[in-house]
Amino acid sequence: MESVGWEGSGAGLSAEEMAIAFRRLREHMPGRTLTAKGPKDQPDPFRSMVSCLLSAQSRDINTAAAAKALFARAATPQAMLALSEETIAATIKPCGLYNTKARNIRKLCDVLVHQLGGRVPETREGLMQIPGIGRKCADIVLSFSFDRPIIAVDTHVHRVANRLGLTNAKTADETADQLAGHAPEWAQRDGHFWLIQFGKAVCVARRPKCGGCFLSDLCRFYAARRSLP
Ligand code: SF4
Incomplete structure (x- = not known):
């Protein structure tokens, strides 16, 4: 069964950690392109x-x-x-x-x-x-x-955001609200693209590739898994 949240009682990412996570996502994942057509x-x-x-x-x-x-x-x-x-x-x-x-x-x-x-x-x-x-x-x-700076949340974005600790939400709509409120302004326009590509390539639903993940040092899901006896 797919895990979505980080399954711990600790806090999610701080504003500083969130900015680091989005900067790394921007470096590693394709953003919106001129040919993005919906x-x-x-x-x-x-x-x-x-x-x-x-x-x-x-x-x-x-x-x-x-x-x-x-x-x-x-x-x-x-x-x-x-x-x-x-x-x-x-x-x-x-x-x-x-x-x-x-x-x-x-x-x-x-x-x-x-x-x-x-x-x-x-x-x-x-x-x-x-x-x-x-x-x-x-x-x-x-x-x-309409080219609005909005992080649309589908199943991939919801999963990644909640595993990583960008959000702590039960539903995709809550995730969308939390990303709108807390993700850096500069990440709002392309955040959807970075997160969806990351969710398809690295943080996949059933067996996330945590071993080679460039966000594992920040990831709340990874930390919770490592702390299990
Ligand atoms: S460490 Fe694992 S669970 Fe966390 S973001 Fe990376 S792939 Fe996903």
């Missing part, structure tokens, strides 16, 4: 939002295939609404939960077209009023499509 390579806010919705409980490769097939059929909310729920479900089948996701995509498009003039809101509150869009997807759209 989830599954979908650049505009509408596609970014729908791609995030498709990604729930789906592997990256399957989400990308579903998104590509769907946007080949309909690239705007108006065009999407012209498709039946059944057609959308059949098109996005690779990403799983396709009936529920198809229903939510139509609801999302309905609100966009009939209540928001076809425009994707540029605030978190506005985005989260759209059916199917929670904090994670709202932050991803704000970060990728």
